[in-house]
Amino acid sequence: MDHWILTQALGRGKAVEDRFERLTFTRLVDTVAGYPRGSVVLPDGSIVSGYPSIARVQSLAAGLRRHYSGPFWAEEKIDGFNVRIVRYGQTHYAFSRGGFVCPFSTDRLPDLMDPAVFDEDPQLVLCAEIAGPENPYLEGHPPQVAEDVALFAFDMMHRARPGFVSQDDKMRLIARYGLPATRIFGRYQPEDTEPLQQLILQLDAEGSEGLVFKGEEDGSRAKYVTGRSNVSDIALCGDQLLDLPPEYFTNRLLRLALFASENGQVGDAELERSLGRAFIAGVARAVERSREVGRVGVPFRCRFRQRRNAEHFIAHMKATGGKRIMIAEDMPRREGRYWVLEFERVLERMTGTLANTLAGASQYD
Amino acid sequence: MDHWILTQALGRGKAVEDRFERLTFTRLVDTVAGYPRGSVVLPDGSIVSGYPSIARVQSLAAGLRRHYSGPFWAEEKIDGFNVRIVRYGQTHYAFSRGGFVCPFSTDRLPDLMDPAVFDEDPQLVLCAEIAGPENPYLEGHPPQVAEDVALFAFDMMHRARPGFVSQDDKMRLIARYGLPATRIFGRYQPEDTEPLQQLILQLDAEGSEGLVFKGEEDGSRAKYVTGRSNVSDIALCGDQLLDLPPEYFTNRLLRLALFASENGQVGDAELERSLGRAFIAGVARAVERSREVGRVGVPFRCRFRQRRNAEHFIAHMKATGGKRIMIAEDMPRREGRYWVLEFERVLERMTGTLANTLAGASQYD
DSSP states (O other), rough: OOHHHHHHHHHHHHEHHHHEHHHEEEESSSSTTTOOOOOOOOOTTTTOOOOOEEESSHHHHHHHHHHHHSEEEEEEOSSSSSEEEEETEEEEEETTSSSSOOOOHHHHHHHHHOOHHHHTTEEEEEEEEEETTTSSOSOOOTTOSSOOOOEEEEEETTTTTEOOOHHHHHHHHHHHHTOOOOOOEEEEEOOOOHHHHHHHHHHHHOOEEEEEEETTTOEEEEEEEOOOHHHHHHHHHGTTTTSSOOHHHHHHHHHHHHHHHHHTOOTTTHHHHHHHHHHHHHHHHHHHHHHHHHHOEEEEEEESSHHHEEEEEEEHHHHHGGGGGGHHHHTTTEEEEEEEEEEEEEHHHHHHHHHHHTTTTOOOO | OOHHHHHHHHHHHSEEEEEEEEEEEEEEEEEEBBOTTOOOEOOSEEEEOOOOOOEESSSSHHHHHOOOSSEEEEEEEEEEEEEEEEEEEEEEEEEESSOOOOOHHHHHHHOOOOOHHHHOTTTTTEEEESSSSSEEEEEETTTTSSOOEEEEEEEETTTTTEEOOOHHHHHEEEEEETOBOOOOOEEEEETTTHHHHHHHHHHHHTTOOOEEEEEETTTTTTEOOOOHHHHHHHHHHGTTTTTTTTHHHHHHHHHHHHHHHHHTTOOOOOHHHHHHHHHHHHHHHHHHHHHHHHHOOOEEEEEEESHHHHHHHHHHHHHOOOOGGEETTTSSSSTTTTEEEEEEEEHHHHHHHHHHTTTTEEOOO
């Protein structure tokens, strides 16, 4: 990026200088010169572009017709967190969506992928989802990751030019370097509603989150989730009923009903029961927790290879989460060849409201 | 009310002059001299006090202990709308919670109760819930009202003095004049958690909305609803998912989970299914409606004895609901001895969002 533009962006608060160990870099906190928030400028001036927001389609047939006029690819959407992985010098870094170095992902990269792909092109940016029950950010995880975390590559970018690497090149590199990647279901046309509907119903039954579509020509992306992924989200977050924006729940209910309506699932007793259970069990879990310990929180557990990365992560959590993050004094704790970190994100509104309510407080509404 | 205080309140916009046919009156839109919003000052200076907000208790045992130190009465809470009925001159009027004359309730009073109680005390204010499938305000109704509407007296006030008429006097007048009234279950002590829990579970199974408690000494009121009343509300309003404040849903989910948790209903398959069905069927109903007519709305139907009251009602709806109220040209329509009014309250956000979504629009979230 042009030095003058960057200096101006820093002056206007649209970019921030940051550092992780020996790497100093600039993180965009707003769009600058066409690069979105979360883009990273490395010391050599090369740019790791921010990963763009993806449009969400809520009606399959109508959405595809409106979004695409030519062929597109359908890939699995993974319920994890998005990182962009780069090699700089001899070191690999994983940047979060916001453009921070993620100490957890960076630490675990050697366990998750072979970095040989960067030998072929050191300027490559690998976009991947990191997902699994032992991740430090999200409550949910895909059913195929039974323990710890796994990495799913799904896109590639390049530090020397904007835009995504083409689907063909991406598929070739994934195959050649044996990169763990999201499932690619194939190439479709906008009128292929029927096979895509069959596909999404299969994913719905498997417990998968859904699909991401990628236009072959312009690379434009769109996502479409399964009905049951909404139920899973609600089941995981029911105890956060008052701490998440209420639209978290209403948006998912709307998507679920649209999906059920488009796929003949309205009246499905098992679906109804699972949604009801998601809410009642989730909120009741918070009520029980409030009765037992006077506090409601979400527990997290993850493991690090290196103690100092766990400490970087703790410092980041404390800086951004403040009092809401509870970490025991003895963390991280050595377990086998890993440093395990367990912590709890306290749900302040549920904690406060349930404590008052269970003490008999009344409310006016 | 002191003339000077009233004049000052009018000047400050805390009171508004209003009229219904030949009755001119003043409606409080804010607290004035201790009288709450919705209080009405009649031409003779007498006051129909606003009906106070009732505190909601969400945990039965803890709530009762905190609210009451002496005996209280438990009565049924009716899912209807609150009116205060007075005789002024030779005419009876029903005032809404906000202090408007309700043309519907006023019109139907002769069908709903015998006004002989006002012969004994013309200054009496009768507080009643009007409820039933043919009411013009609410989607829900109590199971015991199968058609049209019914009136349930539950409190009495007096134009000459503040506060409620005592429970004994109220019960005596209800009995003597055969007034239709809410069920009075009895007199309890704060430690009577056990029988009240049995009672609320019986009401829960019956489909009743819940209980209102009334302190014998100070008259302080508190309400406590059944778990299933929350499910009923959600089932009726699922198609208003985006038009109601999202807290409408999250508050009910919290109450339901608390009720289930306190009454051993967590994991109850029938309850889970009914909650899931409430959401999915409700929102899917809106989706179907959007597909069929491009609009989502709530239909209402009610009947009037006198055509001019239906017209007063229509004028009030149009003034307060604007474009959201759709009334066919031929309304009100004569049916037997009544004038029937059918109208629809259009749900603007659901209408707009579903129209866009079903046309394939995407969203960023």
